[in-house]
Amino acid sequence: MKNDIKFAVLGGGSWATAIVKMLTENADTVNWYMRNTDAINHIKTQRHNPNYLSSVEFHTEQLELTDDLNVAVANADVLIFAIPSAFLDKELQQLRVDIKEKTIFSAIKGIVPESGLIVGQHFHENYGVPYDNIGVITGPCHAEEVALERLSYLTIACSDMEKAELVAQHLSSNYIKTKISDDIVGTEYAAMLKNIYAIAAGIAHGLGYGDNFQSVLMSNAIREMKRFIKRVHKMKRNINNSAYLGDLLVTGYSVFSRNRMFGNMIGKGYTVKSAMMEMKMVAEGYYATNSAHLIVSKHKKKSKTPILNAVYEVLYENKNPKTVFQKLTDKLD
Incomplete structure (x- = not known):
């Protein structure tokens, strides 16, 4: 070029x-x-x-x-x-x-x-x-x-x-x-997935979970991301590199993260529509959640994605965030 x-x-x-x-x-x-x-x-x-x-x-x-x-x-x-x-x-x-x-x-x-x-x-x-x-x-x-x-x-x-x-x-x-x-495919999927996990972090914060739980959530999220990306595009990569883990952490924790903000509002009781209207910005993770859930559903051998599943249940099945995250806490380690 x-x-x-x-x-x-x-x-x-x-x-x-x-x-x-x-x-x-x-x-x-x-x-x-x-x-x-x-x-x-x-x-x-x-x-x-x-x-x-x-x-x-x-x-x-x-x-x-x-x-x-x-x-x-x-x-x-x-x-x-x-x-x-x-x-x-x-x-x-x-x-x-x-x-x-x-x-x-x-x-x-x-x-x-x-x-x-x-x-x-x-x-x-x-x-x-x-x-x-x-x-x-x-x-x-x-x-x-x-x-x-x-x-x-x-x-x-x-x-x-x-x-x-x-x-x-x-x-x-x-x-x-x-x-x-x-790693064009892996980094692009990671950029999509980290927004979903940031919504999860926001929901947890809105529900009143503290830093101890957030650390476990993010630890599980990077492993879940690794399993998902490996399923759709297997190649040699270090999931701890900045493009994967670093991007996940900043999106999950930063006050500038619109996906975390969106999740926080959902955790506090906002509906999806009301949260979007108040933010006046697009939370990419909302749309990504549905798309990622469809990808997992299409794979015959499904990856273990409890965090993605929890966010999908809250956003698209209108399940109670408190109930969903109580169940999620038992699936994390």
């Missing part, structure tokens, strides 16, 4: 905004697509996103802002998708540009509901993008801490290590350290 690659970030939320901030540290110009034309006009005049990470000030001469997905895609070599998985398919329906020769990196932490596939597989099977042109951007990294320029770490995964390295270089700065990996 050439060194003067052009980037496009697709999405207008907090993670998309953080990625644009990271890229502008190194790239002269970043194409940025978002649906919200009012937000685009605000960024052009006020230099910050009015809805997400509003403390980040952009040099607007570095941005090519557009509300036309096809314009952003056509003008870039590398496309970084940061659109919530629940809305990705709808956004892609307007795509008219052939993306087979583009390099696609997913910063989405979920499964596409319409296909039941992680994002990389969705682009491969539905848009003919070769796996060598598909990558994943994972944490442990919260957008809010990027905005504050607190030291953060990213894992950039791609089967083509040259592409992974170049994308890593463009995201690196004095406050962003990057690591590359060839």
